[in-house]
Amino acid sequence: MLKKNRFLLIVCLLGFILRIAYIFAFATYIEPPDWEYGEIARNLVAGKGFARIAYPSEMLELTSSHAPLYPHFLSFIYSSFLKPWSFLVVQFIQTTISVFLIIIAFRTARLLFNVTAAYYTALGVAVYPPIVYYSASMTPTVFSLFFLSLTVFLLLDSHHRTWTRSIIMGLSYGCALLCDPIAFCLIPASAFWLICARKRISKYVFLALVFAILLIIPWSIRNLRVHKSLVPITTQFGVNLWIGNNPRATGTDYYRVAKGDPDHSTLMTYTLSRTEKKELNAMTEIQRAQYFTKKALAYTFQKPFAFCWRLIKKTFFYWWFSPSSINGSSTALRYRIIYGIFYLPLLIFALLRFAIFKLEHQPIDLNLIFALIIMISGVYIITHVGLARYRIPIEYYLLLIAGSAKSRLLKVLKA
DSSP, X not given: OHHHHHHHHHHHHHHHHHHHHHHHHTTTTSSOOOHHHHHHHHHHHTTSOSEEEOTTTOOEEEOOSSOSHHHHHHHHHHHHSOTTHXXXXXXXXHHHHHHHHHHHHHHHHXXXXXXXXXXXXXXXXXXXXXXXXXXXXXXXXXXXXXXXXXXXXXXXXXXXXXXXXXXXXXXXXXXXHHHOGGGGGHHHHHHHHHHHHTXXXXXXXXXXXXXXHHHHHHHHHHHHHHHSSXXXXXXXXXXXXXXXXXXXXXXXXXXXXXXXXXXSEEEGGGGOOHHHHHHHHTSOXXXXXXXXXXXXXXXHHHOHHHHHHHHHHHHHHHHSOOOGGGOOOHHHHHTHHHHHHHHHHHHHHHHHHHHHHTTSOOOTTHHHHHHHHHHHHHHHHHSOOOOGGGGHHHHHHHHHHHHHHHHHHXXXXXX
């Protein structure tokens, strides 16, 4: 036990040092882009409410386009610290949370496989470059991954269920939803896992779900007051569906990227015609969401073969990389080679472990991980892909599966 704790402590320290070194080596705390989250946070600080500039009207309006937890977190930090300290504080907090991801990964791998697999998994999460990068990125990636992975671990750890842990699981899941609605994928994934394992929904899981719902109700009530319509978390699904399914869709957020200059790119929403922009200007946020949903579904039914072909392309883009001509993320393109060097072995080991599972006994609880991977990737593939952070939850669990593969391979080599 002492040896295990010492190893985990060393790995966590290594992960922390790597993340802090990255922040200071690349000065990521100096005017980092904070995207829509920062825009909403600054409006909160200015007393304008949870608001942002709407497109295409270019008018400031109360919004539900993004989940609330991260912008509110940023607004608290922005109101408490001056630049660049505010950015540095955010990145330091995210780095600390990222270190807890190492511990959660270790305990989840040990629960599903063995201690050796847990060692490999913890080390992988500690040094994996994309996770290090997103620890300093002004996006909710680390927050949403932390709450989602904690919920999954508590859900799997059926041997230590108490009322307290049940409440923590519910609050964690509620926070995951308030960070990113993609966490809704855990519900069908859990249903699949329970059916495969022939388990019944326990009173602990039910209580956790109740607390998760209680946590998101205040935000849903706020949305109801603002939009006069029921919006559990965000209104963004409609436009995301249209971005990936329209006559000009490339499968990513972008329509075109200037050759050799990813910073000069055209977002898919900027390709709207004058007539479409004029129609959207007169709409509320809910009406715009419904408009984009209808347009996407109409195109899908009119062009089913194009839809299917684009699904195939988006599947490749999601699990590998999208072409530079339709990927407007300059950071992703700049570090793509490094990313690929680490991601390819991860993918190979994960696939190797999956092949081994076909030949030997598979932990029944791993079905929850498999189902979650399929559900999350499926949602992005149906809507749109391209941004590296969309795949981070998948890569986190691929690290877990790959750690098991390395452990299994070590046993074979020793034998």
